[in-house]
Amino acid sequence: MKTRLFSLGILLSGILLFVTLTSQDQSEEAPPPDNYECLKCHGKNYYSFENEVTGMKVHKKMNPYFILNHQKYNQGVHNSFACIDCHLPEYETYPHAAELKLEPQYGCMDCHGDDPNYAKFHFDEISIEVEGSVHGNALGDDFKCEMCHNPHYYELGYSKDKRIEEIVATANNMCTECHNYSQDKFYLLSDSCAGNQDITHSWLPSKELHFKSVRCIECHSTISDSLIVSHNIVEKESAVKNCVECHSTDSRLMSTLYKHRAKESRSKFGFINGAMMNESFVVGATKNYYLNVISIVLFSFVFLIILFHAFLRIILKK
Ligand code: HEC
Ligand code: HEC
Ligand code: HEC
Ligand code: HEC
Ligand code: HEC
Numbered sequence: 001m002k003t004r005l006f007s008l009g010i011l012l013s014g015i016l017l018f019v020t021l022t023s024q025d026q027s028e029e030a031p032p033p034d035n036y037e038c039l040k041c042h043g044k045n046y047y048s049f050e051n052e053v054t055g056m057k058v059h060k061k062m063n064p065y066f067i068l069n070h071q072k073y074n075q076g077v078h079n080s081f082a083c084i085d086c087h088l089p090e091y092e093t094y095p096h097a098a099e100l101k102l103e104p105q106y107g108c109m110d111c112h113g114d115d116p117n118y119a120k121f122h123f124d125e126i127s128i129e130v131e132g133s134v135h136g137n138a139l140g141d142d143f144k145c146e147m148c149h150n151p152h153y154y155e156l157g158y159s160k161d162k163r164i165e166e167i168v169a170t171a172n173n174m175c176t177e178c179h180n181y182s183q184d185k186f187y188l189l190s191d192s193c194a195g196n197q198d199i200t201h202s203w204l205p206s207k208e209l210h211f212k213s214v215r216c217i218e219c220h221s222t223i224s225d226s227l228i229v230s231h232n233i234v235e236k237e238s239a240v241k242n243c244v245e246c247h248s249t250d251s252r253l254m255s256t257l258y259k260h261r262a263k264e265s266r267s268k269f270g271f272i273n274g275a276m277m278n279e280s281f282v283v284g285a286t287k288n289y290y291l292n293v294i295s296i297v298l299f300s301f302v303f304l305i306i307l308f309h310a311f312l313r314i315i316l317k318k
């Protein structure tokens with residue numbers, strides 16, 4: 001008996017040791033890459049270098065488009081990367097060689113296409129949708145994923161801890177970086193006019209509130225069964241203008257913006273479109289089957305207690 005207990009003890013401590021070792025393995029993070037060599041120039045408004053011709057140290061203004069926000073870089077999904085994992089190591093010397101400008105850059109699909117590790121994101125399907133979207137049709141390969149997703153800062157839009165308003169703001173900033181009047185980025189691609197969003201959407205009441213509560217893609221892309229985020233942005237004539245598409249019990253928001261949340265909580269509560277209720281009140285879209293029933297039951301229960309109470313009093317008095 002004793003030996004049995006002893007070997008059981010050894011077995012248990014073995015398992016314990018294994019568990020602690022493996023869990024330690026997981027919590028051990030790779031040290032952050034040292035990108036100081038690049039960020040000492042690309043992290044600031046000014047940079048300095050030694051002018052080899054005059055032998056003097058010079059200070060210059062950095063092109064604002066070439067400045068990286070270190071903090072945002074560290075929050076992104078690629079924060080374990082050194083700059084020269086994606087950019088050529090020749091960038092370590094300054095002045096940068098002129099031909100570096102001509103070097104093709106890695107796109108998202110170069111690393112993620114066909115990679116089973118990322119199957120759940122459906123990169124290949126997204127890529128096909130982008131090709132067939134208004135942008136793909138008008139601009140072809142020039143309209144890369146990077147037009148919307150900054151590889152330096154890319155962070156998953158959805159997270160349980162993020163409020164819908166935050167998710168919406170991040171997604172909409174991608175579009176308004178181009179689709180607003182004064183946005184130069186638009187003119188990198190097109191000679192037509194980047195419209196004014198206030199005018200184009202003047203038909204929508206409470207436009208400010210709507211733009212805070214829904215993403216542009218809710219109205220501008222088709223619903224996708226397999227993708228969490230549909231990338232098929234359609235021409236303006238096919239955009240959603242009908243209020244009932246959202247303001248109804250089978251609101252399209254449940255298959256778009258609230259798709260993640262919906263998966264988690266649709267069946268948890270008795271609410272129709274309950275996932276929405278935590279974050280906003282969408283007239284017509286959130287209702288509850290059971291609320292009425294529950295209130296009637298509660299009401300009758302209270303009524304019964306009062307009756308019972310009265311009954312006891314009468315009995316006890318006697
Ligand atoms: C001494 C300052 C300095 C350092 C260090 C530096 N850069 Fe630059 N970099 C610049 C400046 C200034 C530009 C603007 C174009 C130019 O002057 O060549 C630039 C441009 C670039 C560009 C844009 C090229 C283009 O025209 O599209 C990339 C990419 C780049 N740097 C990457 C890097 C990387 C990666 C590192 C680190 C390995 C690095 N740089 C280190 C100053 C620097
Ligand atoms: C995951 C790959 C990746 C990593 C890591 C990366 N870059 Fe880039 N970088 C790119 C791509 C792709 C572009 C071109 C973006 C575009 O076409 O809009 C780019 C563009 C740039 C530019 C030119 C600015 C612009 O918007 O065109 C600079 C400067 C730059 N990177 C610096 C850096 C520095 C500094 C680091 C490290 C802190 C770094 N990059 C890390 C992929 C990367
Ligand atoms: C040079 C290769 C490379 C490029 C280019 C690249 N990625 Fe990644 N990406 C990676 C690697 C490696 C990881 C895993 C990083 C980690 O786990 O630390 C990753 C992670 C991810 C993840 C998973 C995040 C998670 O939480 O599971 C997403 C989504 C992603 N990248 C999207 C993109 C997008 C969008 C682009 C283009 C803007 C892009 N990647 C460009 C290599 C790349
Ligand atoms: C017109 C802008 C635009 C373009 C172009 C674009 N995306 Fe997106 N993408 C978005 C928006 C908006 C979201 C939702 C917010 C988020 O998750 O970051 C998103 C989300 C994603 C997600 C997260 C999906 C999930 O499961 O949560 C991935 C992965 C992604 N895009 C990959 C790509 C790839 C790969 C390309 C190029 C083939 C691309 N995107 C091109 C706008 C764009
Ligand atoms: C890099 C800049 C850029 C980004 C980012 C961008 N777009 Fe575009 N978009 C364009 C350009 C350029 C056109 C084509 C204009 C033309 O026809 O010349 C266009 C066309 C469109 C059209 C068609 C307009 C029409 O006249 O039919 C819609 C709708 C649209 N974009 C919506 C979006 C949405 C929604 C997002 C965000 C998910 C987005 N765009 C992100 C640049 C951009």
Ligand code: HEC
Pocket residue numbers: 172175176179194195196197200201204210211214215216217218219220236237239240241
């Ligand atoms: C409630 C639905 C809805 C939302 C949200 C919405 N749009 Fe639209 N948008 C439309 C409709 C409908 C049209 C077509 C209007 C028309 O033709 O009268 C349109 C037109 C457009 C056009 C083409 C007209 C032009 O200015 O060139 C662009 C681009 C556009 N929207 C971008 C955006 C962007 C960017 C956002 C997010 C900041 C957004 N939309 C949010 C429904 C919406």
Ligand code: HEC
Pocket residue numbers: 203204205206209210213214218219240241242243244245246247253279280281282283
């Ligand atoms: C893409 C989905 C969508 C479409 C299309 C849409 N709405 Fe909304 N609407 C919302 C959401 C989400 C809210 C909730 C905002 C909040 O309170 O967070 C809202 C709120 C409202 C409100 C309340 C505003 C307030 O000041 O409290 C009104 C009124 C409204 N919508 C009217 C309309 C009308 C009229 C149309 C059609 C012309 C329309 N909506 C189209 C999603 C939509």
